[in-house]
Amino acid sequence: MSALAHQRLLIVTGKGGVGKTTVSAALALGSARRGLRTLVCEVNTKERVTTLLGRPEVGPEIGSLEENLWSVDVRPTEALREYALMILKYESIYNAVFGNRLVGYFLRFIPSIQEIVMLGKILFHLREKRPDGSWRFDRIVIDAPATGHAITFLSVPQVVLDTVPPGPLATDATWMRDLLIDPKTTGSVLVSLPEDLPVNETLELHAALTAKIKIATAAVVLNGFIAPRFTDAERAGLPPELAEVARVHELRAHLSAEAETKLRTLPAPLTRVPRIYQAHFARAAIEAIAATLAPLLDGGRP
Ligand SMILES: Nc1ncnc2c1ncn2[C@@H]1O[C@H](COP(=O)(O)OP(=O)(O)OP(=O)(O)O)[C@@H](O)[C@H]1O
Ligand SMILES: [Mg+2]
Structure with a gap:
């Protein structure tokens, strides 16, 4: 069984700029x-997944990109609105209860409300079913925030549980x-x-996610890997x-090998993704990287 064949929810994180969105x-x-109906979620950021895949932007509503693939840019205002509507049921009541000013107030002043409604939206879609009883999405991939923000984002159900009294919000935080x-x-x-910096941060992130939040590390991706190419004899013969x-x-290449050795101490399989040299980093690069990551995905269904 390969590393990611069975999980329905993949949370992609790491230091800023390391290739999380890619x-x-x-x-x-x-x-x-x-063949998995897949939703990729960006979290309150400038939408990039669609561009990388060569598709038009979808915005904060789930949009279809191609067969079995959907994407959404999860934003706090829209997520709060959806959450409130689920409780209040009718748009007119929502509008009466929440003026725009009040939405802004909630988002700014209630601690963790942004995170809980955004994470709640994503996890809601993870539980959503179609009329025939199958999952609406077999798999959800979260392009999560970078390290510190990811820890805050993913801790929020527990933080809410530790702070709010029993009630609907605590019930939601529990299943989340x-x-x-x-x-x-x-x-x-x-x-x-x-x-060095991204590698050390990865080791710390693994420790924080597994020990503090209790999210299992399923895979490690060493992106931008550079393989050795020249023997000493070949180099000696060059001008x-x-x-x-x-x-x-x-x-x-030596630095790549050192990074690999350090990251291999983590209890999860490591996959190298080579550094790609292309003037325009876009769909072709994503296709190539998807092929490199195939061993992580082959051989199972969630
Ligand atoms: N394997 C690769 N080879 C070459 N360039 C790459 C590779 N992976 C990513 N890049 C380049 O690095 C840039 C940053 O990647 P990406 O946007 O995926 O990182 P990120 O971790 O999502 O960044 P942020 O923290 O800003 O969200 C990309 O625009 C792309 O040009
Ligand atoms: Mg990104």
């Missing part, structure tokens, strides 16, 4: 190709927390680059300028 897009594309900490449902995918280029390449 890996999310590739995992979502790969899942959709395997239980879904997140169930390793059969949820796994994190930690993305790193072959550099000086080219020898220098080759030396720098081998140095970077």
Whole structure:
């Protein structure tokens, strides 16, 4: 069984700029190709998944990208509105109860409300069923925020449970927390680059997610990997300028190998994603990365 074949919820996180959105897009594309109805969620950020996949933007409403693949940019105002409407049922009552000013007030002053309604929306879709009883989405991929924000975001059900009295909000926070900490449902995918800071942050993130929030690490992706290319003998035979280029390449390959050794201490399979050299980083790159990640996705259904 491969590492990510069975989890319905994949949470992709890591240090800022390491390739979280890229890996999310590739995992979502790969899942959709395997026949899983897949939703990829961005969280309150400038929408990028659709652009990377060469599709028009979808915004805060779920939009279809291609066969088996949907995307949404989850934003707090819309998520709060959906949450409130679920309770209040009718748009007219919602409008009467929440003026725009009041929505702004809630989002700014109630601690954790942004996170809980955004995470709640995503996890709601994870439980949603079609009329025939099958899941609306077989798999959801969250392009989660970077390290510190991801920890805040994912801790929020427990934080709410620790602070609010029993009631509807606590009930929602309970099922949300239980879904997140169930390793059969949820796994994190930690993305790193072959550099010291991202690697150390990945090790810390793993510790925080598993010990504090109790979310299992399902896979580690070493993005931007550079493989060795030249033997010493080949380098010795090169003219000086080219020898220098080759030396720098081998140095970077060495840093990639060092990063891999450190990340392999984590109790989850590691996949290397090569550094891709393309003037325009877009669909073709995501296709190539999806192919590299195939062993993580093959061989099972959630
Ligand atoms: N394997 C790769 N090879 C070459 N370039 C890459 C690779 N992966 C990502 N990139 C480049 O790095 C940039 C940052 O990637 P991406 O947006 O996925 O990172 P991120 O972790 O989502 O960033 P942020 O923290 O800002 O959300 C991309 O725009 C892309 O150009
Ligand atoms: Mg991103």
